Amino acid sequence: MKYIHQILGDDDIIFQDDNASCHRAKTVKTFLEERHVRSMSWPANSPDLNPIENLWWKLKKMVHHKAPTCKADLATAVRESWNQIDEQYCLSLIKSMPQRLQAVIKARGVATKY
Structure with a gap:
């Protein structure tokens, strides 16, 4: 949280x-509540919406x-591989969200190419 802030x-x-389930554990909920962090409702099993x-x-x-x-x-x-991942790759994933959302809407919630 310190880094995010x-x-x-x-x-x-x-x-x-x-x-x-690990994100839904009581310890996680308590951690987020104590820091006044809101959770976003998100569909389960939707990797196409999770870059x-x-x-x-x-x-x-x-x-x-x-x-x-x-x-x-x-x-x-893991450390070496993580350090080799290009920042532009990460940015391209972030920038792909509008297309991902459109693809999910067009597919009426069915899995997409993402």
Whole structure:
């Protein structure tokens, strides 16, 4: 939260998640409530509306390519792979949201190419 406040200031923060049970745990709810963070209602099982899923897929693919064989190698592979992800790639995912929303509307909620 400290990092988010450094970037965004003290404006209202809205927490958006994919409805995974770990995001719905009581400790998470308490953490968010104590910090006055609102949650956004979001459809479950909708990776096409979550650009971060594309980022996790890319990171997973990069780490897999490094073929770590132990926990230390895995940690190194994750750090190295994360640092290799281009900022422009992340920005393109963010900028894809209007097209993603239009695709979901056009598909009437059915899965899209995203």
